[in-house]
Amino acid sequence: MRVEDQPASKSLDAAAIAAIALRIDRPIILVGLMGVGKSTVGWRLSGLLNCSFVDADESIEEAAHMSIPEIFEQFGEEYFRDGERRVLARLIEENTNAAGGVIATGGGAFCNDETRALILEHGIAVWIDCDIGTLVQRTAKRDNRPLLRGGDPAEILTRLHAQRSPLYAQAPIHVNSGSGPHQETALAIIEAINRWL
Numbered sequence: 001m002r003v004e005d006q007p008a009s010k011s012l013d014a015a016a017i018a019a020i021a022l023r024i025d026r027p028i029i030l031v032g033l034m035g036v037g038k039s040t041v042g043w044r045l046s047g048l049l050n051c052s053f054v055d056a057d058e059s060i061e062e063a064a065h066m067s068i069p070e071i072f073e074q075f076g077e078e079y080f081r082d083g084e085r086r087v088l089a090r091l092i093e094e095n096t097n098a099a100g101g102v103i104a105t106g107g108g109a110f111c112n113d114e115t116r117a118l119i120l121e122h123g124i125a126v127w128i129d130c131d132i133g134t135l136v137q138r139t140a141k142r143d144n145r146p147l148l149r150g151g152d153p154a155e156i157l158t159r160l161h162a163q164r165s166p167l168y169a170q171a172p173i174h175v176n177s178g179s180g181p182h183q184e185t186a187l188a189i190i191e192a193i194n195r196w197l
Contacts, residue, residue: 012187020194021049027095028193029088029103029123031110031168033160035138036130037177037185038104044186045102052101056109060087068106081108085115092122107160111167124196125171126189132158134179172196 028045030038039055046053060083061067071080084106095101103123110116110125119125130138135157168174173192177185 032128034107035135042104127171
């Protein structure tokens with residue numbers, strides 16, 4: 001079953017969120033293009049659910065003792081994706097044993113066949129989507145996106161969205177992140193998970 005998001009209702013209070021959190025037995029794994037808000041939404045989502053949050057990109061950088069742009073530059077994308085899969089497998093295992101948790105992935109993680117299979121089997125995959133204009137604004141705030149270097153961000157993001165959307169669509173939950181507060185997206189994810197469980 002696939003669940004599309006709906007506008008967040010006003011009836012989702014702390015008690016309702018706590019009851020939903022008790023039903024979640026594996027990590028919530030946020031997927032989607034760079035700039036959709038996976039890390040910020042993930043942090044807010046974990047706060048609402050009273051569980052752990054981890055940003056996979058930060059864990060990869062810690063494990064490699066290098067930044068992601070440095071890994072791409074020195075070793076290439078294939079090497080990075082292999083390391084990314086191994087780190088995600090560890091994070092999923094750690095968060096499954098902790099009865100939940102929220103993991104934000106990098107934009108290309110879910111596009112790797114092995115990584116996608118791992119996420120779909122052991123987590124609750126949530127595709128956070130966003131319009132291209134908002135993505136361009138958000139990604140312009142940071143200069144650490146290897147795939148956006150040396151090109152027009154709007155063109156690159158439009159192309160990546162077209163290429164990756166069929167893969168992201170394999171996630172059972174799909175939520176749109178607009179220009180509103182990330183808290184609204186986090187609440188919409190909780191409601192969508194509740195309908196999906």
